[in-house]
Amino acid sequence: xxxxxxxxxxxxxxxxxxxxxxxxxxxxxxxxxxxxxxxxxxxxxxxxxxxxxxxxxxxxxxxxxxxxxxxxxxxxxxxxxxxxxxxxxxxxxxxxxxxxxxxxxxxxxxxxxxxxxxxxxxxxxxxxxxxxxxxxxxxxxxxxxxxxxxxx
Amino acid sequence: xxxxxxxxxxxxxxxxxxxxxxxxxxxxxxxxxxxxxxxxxxxxxxxxxxxxxxxxxxxxxxxxxxxxxxxxxxxxxxxxxxxxxxxxxxxxxxxxxxxxxxxxxxxxxxxxxxxxxxxxxxxxxxxxxxxxxxxxxxxxxxxxxxxxxxxxxxxxxxxxxxxxxxxxxxxxxxxxxxxxxxxxxxxxxxxxxxxxxxxxxxxxxxxxxxxxxxxxxxxxxxxxxxxxxxxxxxxxxxxxxxxxxxxxxxxxxxxxxxxxxxxxxxxxxxxxxxxxxxxxxxxxxxxxxxxxxxxxxxxxxxxxxxxxxxxxxxxxxxxxxxxxxxxxxxxxxxxxxxxxxxxxxxxxxxxxxxxxxxxxxxxxxxxxxxxxxxxxxxxxxxxxxxxxxxxxxxxxxxxxxxxxxxxxxxxxxxxxxxxxxxxxxxxxxxxxxxxxxxxxxxxxxxxxxxxxxxxxxxxxxxxxxxxxxxxxxxxxxxxxxxxxxxxxxxxxxxxxxxxxxxxxxxxxxxxxxxxxxxxxxxxxxxxxxxxxx
Numbered sequence: 062x063x064x065x066x067x068x069x070x071x072x073x074x075x076x077x078x079x080x081x082x083x084x085x086x087x088x089x090x091x092x093x094x095x096x097x098x099x100x101x102x103x104x105x106x107x108x109x110x111x112x113x114x115x116x117x118x119x120x121x122x123x124x125x126x127x128x129x130x131x132x133x134x135x136x137x138x139x140x141x142x143x144x145x146x147x148x149x150x151x152x153x154x155x156x157x158x159x160x161x162x163x164x165x166x167x168x169x170x171x172x173x174x175x176x177x178x179x180x181x182x183x184x185x186x187x188x189x190x191x192x193x194x195x196x197x198x199x200x201x202x203x204x205x206x207x208x209x210x211x212x213x
Numbered sequence: 214x215x216x217x218x219x220x221x222x223x224x225x226x227x228x229x230x231x232x233x234x235x236x237x238x239x240x241x242x243x244x245x246x247x248x249x250x251x252x253x254x255x256x257x258x259x260x261x262x263x264x265x266x267x268x269x270x271x272x273x274x275x276x277x278x279x280x281x282x283x284x285x286x287x288x289x290x291x292x293x294x295x296x297x298x299x300x301x302x303x304x305x306x307x308x309x310x311x312x313x314x315x316x317x318x319x320x321x322x323x324x325x326x327x328x329x330x331x332x333x334x335x336x337x338x339x340x341x342x343x344x345x346x347x348x349x350x351x352x353x354x355x356x357x358x359x360x361x362x363x364x365x366x367x368x369x370x371x372x373x374x375x376x377x378x379x380x381x382x383x384x385x386x387x388x389x390x391x392x393x394x395x396x397x398x399x400x401x402x403x404x405x406x407x408x409x410x411x412x413x414x415x416x417x418x419x420x421x422x423x424x425x426x427x428x429x430x431x432x433x434x435x436x437x438x439x440x441x442x443x444x445x446x447x448x449x450x451x452x453x454x455x456x457x458x459x460x461x462x463x464x465x466x467x468x469x470x471x472x473x474x475x476x477x478x479x480x481x482x483x484x485x486x487x488x489x490x491x492x493x494x495x496x497x498x499x500x501x502x503x504x505x506x507x508x509x510x511x512x513x514x515x516x517x518x519x520x521x522x523x524x525x526x527x528x529x530x531x532x533x534x535x536x537x538x539x540x541x542x543x544x545x546x547x548x549x550x551x552x553x554x555x556x557x558x559x560x561x562x563x564x565x566x567x568x569x570x571x572x573x574x575x576x577x578x579x580x581x582x583x584x585x586x587x588x589x590x591x592x593x594x595x596x597x598x599x600x601x602x603x604x605x606x607x608x609x610x611x612x613x614x615x616x617x618x619x620x621x622x623x624x625x626x627x628x629x630x631x632x633x634x635x636x637x638x639x640x641x642x643x644x645x646x647x648x649x650x651x652x653x654x655x656x657x658x659x660x661x662x663x664x665x666x667x668x669x670x671x672x673x674x675x676x677x678x679x680x681x682x683x684x685x686x687x688x689x690x691x692x693x694x695x696x697x698x699x700x701x702x703x704x705x706x707x708x709x710x711x712x713x714x715x716x717x718x719x720x721x722x723x724x725x726x727x728x729x730x731x732x733x734x735x736x737x738x739x740x741x742x743x744x745x746x
């Protein structure tokens with residue numbers, strides 16, 4: 062079954078709202094962005110596949126027109142029955158989401174490439190090692206062991 | 214097929230050991246050519262130069278050649294192994310993607326039979342390798358902290374990589390248990406070193422270091438080797454080692470980047486293709502004199518494959534650890550359970566390697582797959598709770614040699630030149646299973662002692678087969694070893710093996726430091742033999 066484009070767009074928008082909703086202080090991604098991301102990475106197939114599964118699972122009423130409880134129940138069933146397809150779709154959505162600069166900033170991540178500026182990192186407290194040092198060596202030195210000690 | 218004028222020394226493979234040997238032999242004034250199937254990497258194109266660096270790990274910088282499928286890669290049938298083989302094919306070899314964690318073997322690792330009654334002793338020891346460990350540390354630029362009670366004294370280290378909040382937090386956990394821990398040894402320059410800039414904490418060292426601080430051998434050994442006159446030819450895939458009428462290695466056959474086949478003649482051949490690539494080449498070099506594979510009268514070529522089963526331990530902390538920051542594989546480590554204590558229910562031991570936490574994408578992905586971050590209204594909150602709050606630890610388990618764990622040739626699978634691909638046959642031994650289970654539990658104990666609210670542990674982790682050892686083992690008895698103590702094949706006088714194929718046992722640490730020290734030692738043996746001739 063092929064999902065009509067307009068229905069597919071609405072379904073995708075509502076799917077994203079349900080699965081990756083905006084939260085306090087955290088934006089989310091919209092359907093066009095996910096579709097563009099999937100196309101750019103030659104991974105539109107998982108997206109189309111889940112849309113087809115959703116369409117097939119709600120033949121009477123378009124998914125986007127269902128109420129929230131009905132959508133949640135439907136998605137729960139799809140996740141159980143089409144585990145791999147659901148995971149492929151959601152992992153793709155997660156990739157698009159987590160690479161979005163605004164989303165990354167919202168989580169306290171630096172959206173810039175690590176290079177060339179790098180990241181700053183505290184040295185940590187090397188005095189914590191005193192206790193380790195004071196316990197003394199813990200390696201075995203074969204040259205210092207007697208024959209008796211070397212016998213297992 | 215065209216023949217090329219002979220060279221004194223022909224090295225196959227430009228990775229960790231091929232580069233070290235090339236440099237050492239070049240320094241001695243020998244005429245050296247190295248053939249490498251990969252190309253030079255351009256650090257300007259490493260993933261850390263891009264905001265979407267986390268994606269590259271899943272694509273063209275994936276650790277598995279079967280996923281990555283770069284032109285230089287050859288396929289590996291590892292479907293008969295719980296651990297998939299990881300490598301990289303380029304100038305620098307797998308050091309391009311290694312994390313730079315750089316501990317040495319312990320002195321006891323070379324006396325396994327004498328001390329613990331298992332496997333075999335090596336024909337060389339820590340004392341013999343000590344000057345080569347030191348030399349290699351200087352060439353690679355190794356950071357760490359002196360005074361580590363887990364080792365004999367190690368001098369000349371660059372300052373350690375910052376342990377960060379994560380390392381300090383887990384260090385306190387180790388202290389509460391009274392267990393050993395220490396800043397990691399890292400082949401990462403923390404100060405300018407031999408023209409390399411210092412580390413700036415890019416993070417994903419294991420996708421290539423754009424800064425050039427990590428000592429992949431393309432930026433550590435190779436510039437110096439080239440200055441010594443060593444020639445390096447890339448895009449050259451060797452298909453077999455050839456023999457002359459006297460049974461000596463006469464050179465190799467290889468395909469160049471355009472697919473033309475050549476014969477390169479040489480007076481001495483050195484194999485540095487790693488613990489899978491080297492036995493593959495020897496087995497593919499079968500000939501009437503060696504119907505079971507070149508230099509394989511012992512029947513041990515490809516056998517005794519050791520992979521270091523790796524366990525993963527994770528702790529979730531309320532406090533922000535900023536654990537996503539810093540060199541991914543290098544923070545602190547512990548050898549509390551490294552030396553044998555038979556009361557633990559297994560022989561030999563393991564490393565606890567504290568890893569940095571995952572990036573945002575990996576945090577979300579693994580959280581979803583493990584059903585800890587649910588799709589829906591709770592997604593963002595669950596992700597926020599985990600990102601930067603996760604501590605991770607690898608348990609690197611010593612793998613004992615087992616002749617049934619082996620590399621053979623696949624009957625059907627070939628690379629792009631039609632050369633038979635390697636096939637991996639590997640199962641975890643009982644000792645390794647018990648050790649892994651012990652390590653996973655002790656790892657969780659550390660996490661809890663450090664304040665983790667939740668812990669998780671599992672292993673072996675599939676895509677962690679970086680440490681490829683034992684498939685052309687070293688020993689004095691030609692019936693029980695492929696090469697002698699100086700890396701020379703018992704069966705072929707002028708054929709040497711310098712990579713971790715020669716390991717007799719695997720230790721419980723990342724092998725790069727030890728295999729490069731062994732390679733330098735073998736190189737000096739080649740020079741001495743040349744000078745004596």
